[in-house]
Amino acid sequence: MTAKTESSNFYPQPATGSSRPFWRTTPHALDNHRTTENLPSETDILIIGGGYAGASTAYHLFQEGSAPRVVLLEARELCSGATGRNGGHLRPDLYAITSKYAERYGLEAAVEVVRFEMSHLKEIANLVEKENIDCEFTLARSLDIYMDEDELAKRKEFVDYLRVQGLDFMDDVKYMSEQEVQEKAHVRNAKGGFSFSAGHLWPYKLITQLITIALSHGLNLQTHTQVLEIGSTRKNGLWPVTTNRGTINAQKIILATNAFTKALAPEYSQAIIPCKGLCTQIEAAPGKPFQRLPETYAIRHGPGAFIYQISRKDGSIIVGGAQYRYKDDLGVWYDNSDDGSLIPQVEGYFDGYMQRTFFGWEDSGAVVKHKWTGVMGYSADSLPHVGEVPEKPGQFIAAGFNGHGMPVVFLSAKGVAKMALKRVSFKETGLPRLFETSIERLDPIYNDIFG
Ligand SMILES: Cc1cc2nc3c(=O)[nH]c(=O)nc-3n(C[C@H](O)[C@H](O)[C@H](O)COP(=O)(O)OP(=O)(O)OC[C@H]3O[C@@H](n4cnc5c(N)ncnc54)[C@H](O)[C@@H]3O)c2cc1C
Structure with a gap:
């Protein structure tokens, strides 16, 4: 069953026209799906949010052996938030933000995060194979390229420090000289870099197939159903949840609302801020020559100036970032949840980007075919919030x-599913300790968003 809803002024409407993401150009049959015509009045577990976190949680809930009543509410179309608008880059961070975490929390805690992120490569590869998911999942090397010598030197110092610690995963990190980054990575004026294992995929396809599996196990999906409020107290053990289509009472709630979390859980208003970014898809002109770039890229133009990029099998490029071009203009990105419009300051940045950046693209006639924006949930301390919401028993995030x-996300959702289902503690989930949401983190001492 499909449904379209009335518009709402609580959230921006889905992107239309030029801001439609490449990934969502052909909507899946579940895009506007409602499993039942009416909203159920009660459920065991209510997931709010139909992106990567919500879909993964739904998938895991049904893999854990029991069959609770699970309802998933999505304000707009399925996977129409950040997940349907991202760069498709599955790239663990082995050393970049690790230095920050190591300095703040110690190396052991920082390394937990690295190992957790790396495990997603294998986990998603296994998932795709086990469930026969067609999402163009591809393993690749990620090339971390530095245009600024000082930044490269600083990064190399930390990479060398990690090597000295005898951390096994550092064997995967290969240093690339100036000559190598220009000849093998084909990046003009690059000073050097590193490479390590990563991957890329079509996020919308992954999510719609995870939801298909969950539906086959009994999930009730309700798209175009916006949660307006979660009641402040439980009644008969159930949290009353008000939506634009009536009330649903839930024993457990999982907030998979990412950038939009503070609307339902105001205690997160300092901890998770909606921040807008821009992404594009670029294609060479038909018949024109261009250098194939099989690897994924992060290109660093200076501290905080970052471009991410993947190459699709058809040779087209997904590339985004360039936040440094508009970072000082706070209103266009910070606390901005409008993914229906572009970002004027950077709208033209990717025109000619491939020709400017890569050897072998000079005569490609490459043009931007799609550009779109999406809203990320930036956390003040750069870490996700996972676990039981402080002082709200039965609500998870x-x-x-x-x-x-x-x-x-995928394994964070697994941890949350276990907590909601089996009443295991955060510690028992095996998730990185730094991810645990807590009262202390709701009043952040760091503000990495401007850093
Ligand atoms: C432009 C861009 C590029 C990115 N590139 C990459 C990348 O290459 N690699 C990478 O690792 N990450 C990337 N990210 C980040 C990544 O997409 C997100 O971290 C990830 O998708 C978060 O998934 P999520 O399910 O938590 O959030 P979302 O996908 O945003 O899902 C949250 C959902 O909750 C729904 N919702 C919110 N509030 C309510 C409510 N009150 N009622 C009902 N529904 C509600 C929203 O509509 C939304 O669909 C990028 C993000 C953007 C925006």
């Missing part, structure tokens, strides 16, 4: 995944 959810 998996949100605040920054611009970096692909190697983090």
Whole structure:
């Protein structure tokens, strides 16, 4: 059953026209799905949010052996938030933000995060194979390229420090000289870099297939159903949840609302901020020559100036970032949840980007075919919030995944599903300790968003 709803002024409407993401150009049959015509009045577990976190949680809930009543509410179309608008880059961070975490929390805690992110590569590969998911999942090397010598030197110092610690995963990190990054990575004016294992995929396809599996186990999906409020107290053990289509009472709630979390859980208003970003799809002109770029890229133009990029099998490029071009203009991105419009300051940045950046693209005639925006849930301390919401027993959260959810969300959702289902503690889930949501983290001492 499909349904379209009335518009709402609580959230921005889905992108239309030029801001439609490439990934969503052909909507899946479940895009506007409602499993039942009416909203159920009661459920065991209510998931709010139909992106990577919500879909993964739904998938895991049914893999854990029991069959609870699970309802998933999505305000707009399925996978129409950040997940349907991202770069498709599944790229664990082995050393970049690790230095920050190591400095703040110690190396052991920082390394837990690295190992967790790396495990997503294998986990998603296994998932795709086991469930026969067609999402163009591809393993690749990720090339971390530095245009600035000082930044490269600083990063190399930390990479060398990690090597000295005898950390096995550092064997995967290969240093690339200036000559190598220009000849093998084909990046003009690059000073050097590193490479390590990563992957990429079609996020919308992954999510719609995870939901298909969950539906086959009994999930009730309700798209175009916006949660307006979660009641402040439980009645008969159930949390009353008000939506634009009536009330549903839930024993457990899982907030998979990412950037939009604070609307339902105001205690997260300092901890998770909606921040807008832009992404594009670029294609060479038909018949024109261009250098194939089989690897994925992060290109760093200076501290905080970052471009991410993957190559699709058809040779087209998904590339985004360039936040440094508009970072000072807070209103266009910070606390901005409008993914229906572009970002004027960077709208033209990717025109000619491939020709400017890569050897072998000079005569490609490459043009931007699609550009779109999406809203990320930036967390003040760069870490996601996962676990039981403080002082709200039976409410859980998996949100605040920054611009970096692909190697983090799937197993975070598994942990939350276990907590909601089996009443295991956060510690028993085996998730990185730094991810645990807590009262202390709701009043953040860091503000990495401007850093
Ligand atoms: C432009 C862009 C590029 C990115 N590139 C990458 C990348 O290459 N690699 C990477 O790792 N990460 C990337 N990210 C980040 C990544 O997409 C996110 O971290 C990840 O998708 C988060 O998944 P999620 O399910 O938590 O959030 P979302 O996909 O945003 O899902 C949350 C859902 O909750 C729904 N919702 C919210 N409030 C309510 C409510 N009140 N009622 C009902 N429904 C509600 C929303 O409509 C939304 O669909 C990028 C993000 C953007 C925006």
